[in-house]
Amino acid sequence: MNTPSRAVLLIEDELKIRRFLRAGFEIHGFSVREAENAVDGLKAATFNAPDLVILDLALPDMPGAEVLERLRSWSNVPVIVLSVTSTEDEKVRLLRAGADDYVVKPFGMAELLARAEAALRRYLRSATRTAVISAGPLSIDLVSRTVFLDKRQMRLTRKEYRLLQILATHLGLVVTHDQLLADIWSGNQRDNIQYLRTLVRKLRQKIEADPNNPRLLVTESGVGYRLHSRIETSPGE
Numbered sequence: 001m002n003t004p005s006r007a008v009l010l011i012e013d014e015l016k017i018r019r020f021l022r023a024g025f026e027i028h029g030f031s032v033r034e035a036e037n038a039v040d041g042l043k044a045a046t047f048n049a050p051d052l053v054i055l056d057l058a059l060p061d062m063p064g065a066e067v068l069e070r071l072r073s074w075s076n077v078p079v080i081v082l083s084v085t086s087t088e089d090e091k092v093r094l095l096r097a098g099a100d101d102y103v104v105k106p107f108g109m110a111e112l113l114a115r116a117e118a119a120l121r122r123y124l125r126s127a128t129r130t131a132v133i134s135a136g137p138l139s140i141d142l143v144s145r146t147v148f149l150d151k152r153q154m155r156l157t158r159k160e161y162r163l164l165q166i167l168a169t170h171l172g173l174v175v176t177h178d179q180l181l182a183d184i185w186s187g188n189q190r191d192n193i194q195y196l197r198t199l200v201r202k203l204r205q206k207i208e209a210d211p212n213n214p215r216l217l218v219t220e221s222g223v224g225y226r227l228h229s230r231i232e233t234s235p236g237e
Contacts, residue, residue: 006120007031009050011041011067012082013060021054024109025116038062042070046183047158049145049165050077052116057083057094065097072098074166074183078119080112133168136216136231138207140168149207159184160203167217167227176224200225 008030012018015036022032033048035041038059045053053071057064068079078100083090086104094102100119103112124143133140139148145161147154156164162184167175177193185195200219204211215231 006051007033007048008052008054008116009033009035009041009044009048010054011035011038011044011059011064012054012056013037013058014056017056017082020109021112024113028113038064038067041067045071045075045077046162049162052120053077053079054112054116055079055081055099057081057085065094068094068097068099076123078116078123080115080119082107133171135168135171135227135229138164138216140164142169154206156203156206159199160206163199163203164207164227167225171227171229174220174224174226180224 006029008025010018010021010025010032012021012034013036018034018036022034025032030052033044033050035044038061041053041055041059044050055064055067059067064081064083068081071077071079079098080101080103081094081099082103082105083094084105091102100122101115103115133142137150139151141147142165145165147156147161147164163180166180166183177196180196181193184199185192200217201211204214204217207216208214216228218226218228220226
């Protein structure tokens, strides 16, 4: 199996800069996704699970600092912010808010790539401690984004993996309906719990020995769902 290329998300409203960044990252083996505003960037981060985010602070629809705050509410993906401001106070504020690095415009592509590689190395080193989460017969590798059931690699859709990823990172804890809907969907869909129930049913068909009597992915009635670290002896809903 080929190792997937590292994916970078560019959240930048200036087309010329996006083209410059895309060319530089693609030459060095990254796959690139672009977003020209904050809303599209947050959607792309949610649905596509990038390995790295390049975030411009001066976006037309939302301050970059707020985008960073929203990302950090659910993701530890490395984020490098781009800004024309070079004051120490601004740098410290963004780094404390969760940015992995701060690059001042104008910048050279070689410097940005070096900083990107360093941020990825730091992230992977820290992630190796909890990179693989075990839940009964399931093994979820958060770095390679692969899932094994009884040592057999599974094929999950993007949303099925995202649901499992969220539950796995909160292993043993209840994740509410509202949190799951907000993290997996956007727009009007995020208010429709039927989408979530359908997705849970589909995932159970792949990971449970008896999907009608789930032991791993269980329902906490009226609240949300929980992924157990081992197969429970009492049935879930």
